[in-house]
Amino acid sequence: MRKIRVRLKDRSYDIIIGRGLLKSLGLFVKKLELGTDAIVVTNARILRLYGNDVKRSFRKSGITVRFEMVPDSEKAKSVGVMAGLLNRISRYDKNKKVFLIALGGGVIGDLTGFVASAYKRGIPYVQVPTTLLAQVDSAIGGKTAIDLSCAKNLAGAIYQPKLVLSDITLLKSLPERELRNGLAEVIKYGMIRDGALFSFIEKNKEKIFRQDPAAMEYIVFRSSTIKRSVVEKDEFDKEDVRAILNYGHTLGHAIEAASAYSGRYTHGDAVAIGMLAAADIALRSGIVRNIPDIIRLRRLVSSCGLPLKASKVRAAAIWTAQLHDxxxxxxxxxxxxxxxxxxxxxFECVPDKILKLSIAEMIDKRS
Ligand SMILES: NC(=O)c1ccc[n+]([C@@H]2O[C@H](COP(=O)([O-])OP(=O)(O)OC[C@H]3O[C@@H](n4cnc5c(N)ncnc54)[C@H](O)[C@@H]3O)[C@@H](O)[C@H]2O)c1
Ligand SMILES: [Zn+2]
Structure with missing residues (x-):
């Protein structure tokens, strides 16, 4: 078990990473004295897999538990789902001291955090991330949000959890597509801050794909440590520090938007293509100091089963979408x-000419 402290004055909390931690969720939460009544927000798939462990764990600790179900997928991050949750929580919350548990991937984490920030102007919540992406990224740092009809993540708050419990055993049931999705973010951490993590993924891809526990614990730990240190320096995303987490995301988001969130590309696919496109801009601008490093990035992305280029997307649509970054x-x-x-x-003011060339390079001409 590894522990990382996120130091944010009176909003500080621990990230605990390890194997088989879910069974002790009740104990961890009890120590924090968050309340007497846990409301676990989750979806049907995750409830089927892990609901009983959660129930038993809270019962053992003398905390009552109620499950609140939300739809699977991004659909859950909506005004309607949020309003429904708030109403059900308020009806249940009579003579109780409630707190929330986000048991799921980034969707459930973002939604639950925002509900926790809004209900009674803020109640405690705990992140129990169940996807690799959520363990290495979305559960840490307090960014919470739902989607509005104009854009994703448009309504939200920065509201820190009281604990992040990352049980890597929960990732065993994750489809490989979702594992790859999270791995793109892990590669991103290697690129922005940690050459040793990058080399570790290069050397241990097979172990990661068969979910060797020590390898998984290491990549979740290193990634969480990097996210922690960035968040500590720029909790409210105001200092241009947190921005580095966006490596690969400007053009990555543009691919997602240009393909109208059709599901053709997972977020991780789009980030992988976006990281390579940013590398292409850096090469054309003479920013890259070490060209073989970019070759290693291409090789790693490809060998992890992530795409190098986008197909069936128009360059003009990517161009327009990135203008909204x-x-x-x-x-x-x-x-x-x-x-x-x-x-x-x-870097500011990348010339349009370079940007257009790099966007053209992102597209698979055979498609
Ligand atoms: N708050 C942040 O800082 C931040 C950062 C990055 C992404 N996000 C948000 O995160 C969301 C994406 O999160 P995600 O990639 O985790 O997707 P997700 O939450 O939709 O989960 C992916 C799929 O995996 C299933 N699943 C989850 N855990 C499972 C498990 N252990 N076993 C089997 N299936 C499981 C889910 O039901 C879902 O179908 C987006 O909404 C994005 O905006 C937020
Ligand atoms: Zn991302």
Missing amino acids: KKHTGRKNKFILPMAIGKVGI
Whole structure:
């Protein structure tokens, strides 16, 4: 078991990473004295897999438990689902001291965190991430949100959990597509901050895909440590520090938007293509210090089964979509570009000519 402390003054909390932790969820929570009545937000698939363990764990600790079900997939991050949850929680919350548990992937984590921030102007919540993406990324740092009709994640809050319990055993039931999705973010951490993590993935791909516990614990631990240190320096995303987590995301999001979130590309697929496109911009701009590093990135992305290029997407649509990136201000664009494995920088005013060439390069011409 490994513990990482996220130091954010009175909002500090632990990330606990290990094997078979779910059975002790009740004990961990009891120690934090969050309340007497847990409301676990989850979906049917996850309830079937892990509901009984959660129930038993809370019963042993003398905490009452109630499950609140939400739809599977991004559909759960909606105003309607959130309103329904708030109403059901308030009807249940009579003579109780309730707190929330987010038991699921990033969708459930984002929704539950936002509900926790809003109900009674804030009640405690705990993240129990069940996907690799949620363990290494979304469960840490307190960004919570739902989607509005105009855009994803448009309504939300920065509201920190009281604990993140990352039980890597829960990832065993994850489809390989979801494992790859999270792995794209792990590669991203290697690229932005940690050459040793990058080399570890290169050397241990097979172990990761068969979910060797020591390998999984290591990648979740290193990734969580990096996310922690970035969040500690820029909790509210105001200092241009948290922005580096967006490496691969400007053009990645543009691919997702340009393919109208059709599901053709997972977020991880899009981020993989976006990381390579940012590397292409960096190469064309003379920012890259070590060209073999970019070759290693391409090789790693490909050998993890992630795509190198996008098919059936128009360059013009990617161009238009990236103009809406939150990092861009006025006429100035802003990109996170790699200099070498383990080092990225924030660059403004990438010339349109270079950007257009790199976007053209993102597209699989055979499609
Ligand atoms: N808050 C943040 O900082 C942040 C960061 C990155 C992404 N996000 C958000 O995270 C969301 C994506 O999260 P995700 O990739 O975890 O997707 P997800 O939550 O939709 O989970 C993916 C699928 O896996 C299933 N699943 C979850 N755990 C499982 C398990 N252990 N075994 C079997 N199946 C399981 C889910 O039911 C779902 O069908 C997006 O909404 C994105 O906006 C938030
Ligand atoms: Zn991401």
